[in-house]
Structures are given as structure tokens and as C-alpha cells.
Amino acid sequence: MNILHIDCSPRPESHSRDLSAAIVSHLSVTDPDASVIRRDLGRYPLPHAESDYATVLSSPGTLAEGVSKGALGLSEQLIQEVEAADVLVIGTPMNNFTVPSVLKAWIDQILRMGRTIGVSPHGEKFGLLQDKPVYVGIASGGVFTGDRARQPDFLIPYLTAAFGCVGLNSLHFLPLQATAFLGHDELAANRDVLLATLPAAREAVGAAALRQ
Template sequence: MSRALLLNFSPHGKAARAYRLAAEVLRDWPDIGTVIDRQLGGEPLSALTCDYATAVTSVAGMDNVAIHASERQIVELESSDLLVLCTPLHNFTLPAAMKLWIDQVVRIQRSFGVNSAGEKVGLLKDRPTFVLVSSGGFILGEQARQPDFLTPYLKAILSCIGIQQLTFIYLQGSVRGGEAIERGVMAAREALLRGLAGTVGRRSIAGDEACGSCLA
């Protein structure tokens, strides 16, 4: 049985559509035994401090309480077989709560190292990772009218620590309300089910075709 880590970065907390969708699918998926659920949008992690920076560069850094929060996040990530991130698109990029988590888990000589060429090398094992991105407007397809800096950034930063099996699922156009939201949630659900079927065991999926515009 797989262990899933579900992180929600929405300020709407458990009322967020992407989170509700992910939580429901993971709860019902037969090959997932445990789901660790963290509401980091409503209860964000602390920003990095001078004490943290000192601990990271110190030989005795692990004895410094300033690094303990970072260690807890990394250990929780290490113990997961599947990672699901639910996040809104804020001002073309990731929300502050998500950046705080990234700053805690991307740590030199712990989650990444540096080779002789000066390149960052991930130290964590790769795992299937699904990123559910909610946006009021459109960032993909013919209706896209705004840039998306979240997707390329997450690809780069998660690859830095060793996570490369990324599937992005987009819930777009929520400002249109009503049927547009329902269609977006349905398409995202199909995309998540299809992705899980290919990475975390097999199961029958109702509706054979997921919305291609929801995957990247």
C-alpha cells in the first residue's frame, strides 16, 4: 500500500475545489493506505530566519532548533510514495504559503547536493507527483490570456531535490462560475484518476477520455 502526502496551499483551506477533489480521489483509491493531509494555506510554515541560515552553514546545524521545522518537512516528504500539491495561481506564480514550504524542504546537503560542475543534484528519491493548479482565468489553450510562471518554477525546483515525475492538472476559468467550474472539476478528476492509474496501481476509470488541455 502506498503512502500519500497531500499538501493544500489554498487560503480557502478544505473548501478549495482542487483540495476537495484530490482528497476524495485519494480516499477512495484502493492502492493508497495512508494519506497525510496538511493545510499549509491556512497554517503556513514560518519564513526562514537568520538562525536557520546559520544552522545550515554550521557543522553542528542539526542541533539548532531553527532547522527542526525544515527537517520535519523533509522527513515527511521522504516517507511518502506519492505527493499531491493543491495550489492556486497567485499573480502569475505560486502563493506565498507554497514558497515557504519549498524554502523549508530545499536544503543543501540534505535534499540536494552540488556536483563538481556546480550543478544541483537531488538527494531525495523520485516519486509520482501531481500538482493541481486552480486559476480564475485561463493559462492554457486558446483562451489563455495570462502568463504562468508557477509551472516552470515547480518543474525546476522539485527536480533540484530529485522529484521529476510531475503531472500538472489545471482547474481553469473559475471566474466564469457555474457550468465552467463543473466542467473544469470533472476534467481534472478524470486527469487525476488517469494519472494515478498509471503510477499507483490500476483500476477501472469511468469515462475513457480525460481533458488533454488539463495535462502538461
């Protein structure tokens, strides 16, 4: 099993990093020979889309001529990392109700018309990547889901739509909430509860794969 492990927190020690590391550890227990590729977007952020990349994406003729390899180099590298992975594990904070900009910069390189996104003759978009499990560990200072939710959630709907657009539909979200208010022991207990959902999530993903 090849795991692509992505962290987005700017802090070297954070709840989202702890959660994503625990997910990777859990997956590695069931597959001791698993290999892990790291993308630490919090410590080593990707550049936001630059002029040449944006120009290429808005110029289908340029793409067809194949003269845009330099502009698409980073995008191609990141897409190939996703393609080579059997599982994606993402640890991210919720920033102002949605994903941090470093994760958005990564997504902007992954979502690419003609490479990861196809379009039907009727204009409907469909994903070109093979589906695979995507585990997203979310750390939020407030509460955004469940009966005690007190703030909007644009993170889960956005990631569901963005990943689904490229064909990644087997998403499992693990929200660790109220990190600004709960103590260490309570947060650790909540994290354990989230991790306990992983076996059932893996079985559901496997069953879905058999139906494809």
C-alpha cells in the same frame, strides 16, 4: 500508500481545495487503505525563513559541526514528511502568476543543500530524494495555459524546477482555469475532465519507475 496532502488557499472553501480533495479521493478509491497526512498551509502557514535558519544554510562549517539542529528542526520535519509519502497532492491557487507565499515558505524549508540537494564535483546540482508522483491541482481566476491563455505562467515552470532540484520529477499538473468567469456547473465539468487524466498519469509514473 501514504499521501501527503497540502492545501494553500486561505479560504476554507475554494476551488483548489475542492480539486486537491478530489485527487486524494480518486487515489483512495484505488487504494482504500491509503493513509493521509495533512498540511494546511492556508489555515496554518509556516513561518518564513528566519535568521538562524538562513545563517545555517549560508555557513557550511556550521552544518558540518552538527550544531544547527534547532534551526533545522522544522525543515527536517517537513522533509521527513515528504520522504515518508508515496504520493504528494498539492492544491494551490495561482497568485499573481505564481505560487502563493505560503507554498514558497514550505518549499524554502524543503530545498536544502546537503540534505535534499547534492552538488557534483563540477558544481551541478542533483536531487537526493526518491522520485514519487506529485499531483498539483491549480485554481486560477484567469487562463494561463492552452489556446486561450491571456496571462503569464511562472507557477508550473517554478514548481517543475524546484521539485526537480530535489529529485521529484514525476509531476502532473491539473489546472482549473477561469474560475472568476465560469459558473459552478461548467467548473465542475472542467474538474471532472482534469480528474479523468489521473489514471493515465499514474500509469506513466509507474512505467517511468520501472525504467529507473
